[in-house]
Amino acid sequence: MADKHPYVISNGPLIQVVNHLRKSFPATVNADTLKKLGYAKKNESYVINTFRFIGIIDEEGNKTDKAGKIFSSHDDNTFQKEFSGIIEKAYTELFSLHKDAWSLDMDSLITFFRQTDQSSSLVGKKQANTFKALAGLSGHAELPEHKRKKTGEAAKRTTDKTKQKPSLVKQGATQSELENPIEQTSNSRNQIGLTVRIEINLPAEGDQATYDRIFKSIRENLLNG
Numbered sequence: 306m307a308d309k310h311p312y313v314i315s316n317g318p319l320i321q322v323v324n325h326l327r328k329s330f331p332a333t334v335n336a337d338t339l340k341k342l343g344y345a346k347k348n349e350s351y352v353i354n355t356f357r358f359i360g361i362i363d364e365e366g367n368k369t370d371k372a373g374k375i376f377s378s379h380d381d382n383t384f385q386k387e388f389s390g391i392i393e394k395a396y397t398e399l400f401s402l403h404k405d406a407w408s409l410d411m412d413s414l415i416t417f418f419r420q421t422d423q424s425s426s427l428v429g430k431k432q433a434n435t436f437k438a439l440a441g442l443s444g445h446a447e448l449p450e451h452k453r454k455k456t457g458e459a460a461k462r463t464t465d466k467t468k469q470k471p472s473l474v475k476q477g478a479t480q481s482e483l484e485n486p487i488e489q490t491s492n493s494r495n496q497i498g499l500t501v502r503i504e505i506n507l508p509a510e511g512d513q514a515t516y517d518r519i520f521k522s523i524r525e526n527l528l529n530g
């Protein structure tokens with residue numbers, strides 16, 4: 306037995322497509338249309354089935370006259386009121402049993418869909434979630450937030466900021482240097498030394514006594530002074 310009430314895998318694409326159609330509703334909406342728009346990837350057929358069920362496109366995917374009127378309403382309150390009407394009509398059996406269907410909890414909705422369509426627990430939950438999304442678009446519930454990945458320039462800016470972040474600790478710094486940077490700087494200044502390089506050209510004809518006098522003079526005047 307086919308599922309009587311539709312469902313989508315994820316509510317995010319359904320909400321995104323409805324919001325897009327409020328801005329621009331093409332004459333025909335099918336799976337190829339959603340692919341070109343970049344919405345509902347791998348979820349196209351579920352979204353299309355839902356649109357057929359609520360009556361905004363026909364079996365061939367053509368926009369209905371009813372959809373043309375409702376989706377051309379720029380005012381949010383007007384749109385939500387008229388959209389509520391088509392949802393109530395599409396879910397006639399649910400609203401016949403529950404006058405407060407908009408505010409039903411998830412367990413009650415899942416029970417209704419499972420009993421009505423003989424659907425599994427998993428499908429019944431998805432049917433309930435789909436109705437909740439439609440209720441949100443109708444202004445009768447909070448719309449779920451869906452996170453979007455950073456792409457393009459936003460991702461590039463984040464990467465650039467990470468690359469430009471200066472290093473706060475020098476490479477190879479010891480724990481003592483990190484805890485007492487001022488003291489270490491002071492000690493480093495006190496330990497500064499001077500290195501002097503001396504080149505000695507010894508006379509080739511000199512004897513041992515000559516060499517001894519030269520080194521003695523260096524020791525007395527430079528090394529010990």
